Amino acid sequence: MVVRERILETALKMFRTYGVKGVTMFDIARDCGISKKTVYEHFADKQSLIDEGMQQLLNSHIAYFNECLQTTENAIEEQVRNMRYIVTLAKTLNPVMLFEIRKYHPDTWRSIENFKADSILYNIKENLKRGMTEGLYRQNLHIDIVARMRQLQLEAAFDPIQFPADQFEMPTVMDQVTAHFILGIATIKGHKLVNQYLQIKEEE
Known part of the structure; x- marks a missing residue:
């Protein structure tokens, strides 16, 4: 792995673990086993690392x-x-990462908001259309409304204000809201598949 990729991978790992505010360029350099000067040779500042790290995450x-x-x-x-x-x-x-980006890095947050509109919301709508075509989702769904409802669920699960980390485990929150969502939009035929997939999940 080339140095630049290693720096970016390390930075993203640290941002995801500790948030962005408390991680310094020195911390990233130390974790990489290189000098801070080397980090600056590849990235002008911490902001550029945040921007590129978030873009890589969104692309994945x-x-x-x-x-x-x-x-x-x-x-x-x-x-x-x-x-x-x-x-x-x-x-x-760590949901703190998204909270801090929203608060302290508005330009980066804008790219995340664009991703929500251009990719997440689009993906949800396409899944709803697919499920309706397959007879697995109810035909009377208002796609624009239901898709936005699902998007709000996903955002809420990552919101430390709505679900504080010391009270809720995010995987449990996501599991609950998703099961509730799918069962709410599924037909009788769809319910049989939902139960099948959820049972498989519990056995793993």
């Missing part, structure tokens, strides 16, 4: 969602796999 999300769409048998399997992905992500992501 897009790649996964696209792969999931192509390899799942139906819309419910796609939803469940996306849930598992988000739960896995939640286990390695």
Whole structure:
């Protein structure tokens, strides 16, 4: 791995663990086993590391969602796999990071907001359309409303104000709200699949 990639990987790991405010360029250099001067040779400042790190994280999300769409048998399997992905992500992501980016790095947060509108919301809508076409979701769903409702659920699960880390485990929160969401939009045919996938999940 080249030095620049190692710096970025280390920075992103530290941001996801500790948040962005308390992590310094010296901390990143020390964790990489290099000098702070070397870090600055590749990144002008901490802001550039935050921007590029977040973009890499968002790009990985897009790649996964696209792969999931192509390899799942139906819309419910796609939803469940996306849930598992988000739960896995939640286990390695301190929600403080998003809170601090929103508060202290408005330009970076704007790119995250654009990602929500351009990718997350689009992905949710496409899944709803797929499920309705497959007869797994109710035909009377108002896609724009239901998609935004789901997006708000996802945002709330990552909000430390709504679900403080000392009171709630994010994977549990995500598991609960997702199961509730899918069961709420599924047809009788869809419910059978939901139960099947959730039972498989519990046995793993």
